[in-house]
Amino acid sequence: AQSVTQLGSHVSVSEGALVLLRCNYSSSVPPYLFWYVQYPNQGLQLLLKYTSAATLVKGINGFEAEFKKSETSFHLTKPSAHMSDAAEYFCAVSEAGGEKLTFGTGTRLTIIP
Amino acid sequence: DAGITQSPRHKVTETGTPVTLRCHQTENHRYMYWYRQDPGHGLRLIHYSYGVKDTDKGEVSDGYSVSRSKTEDFLLTLESATSSQTSVYFCATGTNSYNEQFFGPGTRLTVL
Numbered sequence: 001a002q003s004v005t006q007l008g009s010h011v012s013v014s015e016g017a018l019v020l021l022r023c024n025y026s027s028s029v030p031p032y033l034f035w036y037v038q039y040p041n042q043g044l045q046l047l048l049k050y051t052s053a054a055t056l057v058k059g060i061n062g063f064e065a066e067f068k069k070s071e072t073s074f075h076l077t078k079p080s081a082h083m084s085d086a087a088e089y090f091c092a093v094s095e096a097g098g099e100k101l102t103f104g105t106g107t108r109l110t111i112i113p
Numbered sequence: 114d115a116g117i118t119q120s121p122r123h124k125v126t127e128t129g130t131p132v133t134l135r136c137h138q139t140e141n142h143r144y145m146y147w148y149r150q151d152p153g154h155g156l157r158l159i160h161y162s163y164g165v166k167d168t169d170k171g172e173v174s175d176g177y178s179v180s181r182s183k184t185e186d187f188l189l190t191l192e193s194a195t196s197s198q199t200s201v202y203f204c205a206t207g208t209n210s211y212n213e214q215f216f217g218p219g220t221r222l223t224v225l
Binding site: 009032042044045090094098103104105106 | 117144146153154155156157158161163171203205207211212213214216217
């Protein structure tokens with residue numbers, strides 16, 4: 001069975017500071033990994049995905065994530081936070097050949113002016 | 114954006130009444146999913162479909178049923194709504210490509 005753990009349900013960073021949102025996964029087979037973002041009163045939008053190609057994945061809005069198999073992690077980073085980054089972020093895992101995603105419980109990111 | 118719409122977007126109903134939520138897609142994606150989103154729980158899968166008339170249960174399927182008679186439509190029914198089913202419901206679609214999913218705007222359901 002696959003699972004995802006997001007450390008920190010709430011994260012606050014100052015505008016211009018580094019954003020780091022943590023995601024650890026478990027999977028019995030090589031995983032596909034995703035980060036989604038949800039702005040208030042909207043659906044989820046894909047930020048980036050890891051599909052067993054490059055371990056460093058670049059996404060939209062300046063975000064990137066690195067797949068580390070030895071640490072079973074897929075942390076999301078952005079060098080410099082912007083006010084528009086305030087949202088909830090979800091990490092998700094899928095198994096190759098599977099049909100479903102398993103989501104973490106989400107991390108709400110607040111940007112301090 | 115995979116061209117996914119959900120209706121209604123907001124609904125208030127009373128305990129014990131039946132409720133049907135509709136998801137409509139225009140992308141001809143094979144897979145369709147229903148999730149509920151609750152604080153502290155993230156998104157939890159209710160039911161999903163892997164083709165017309167082909168559906169399967171998710172992790173929180175009790176009290177819900179689904180139907181898919183056409184590729185583009187996936188209905189979620191609460192046979193007898195309870196207050197514990199107050200939630201935001203999201204529909205998603207997917208292809209065979211890495212299980213990436215595309216989400217609709219959500220339906221906020223309140224059961225009084």
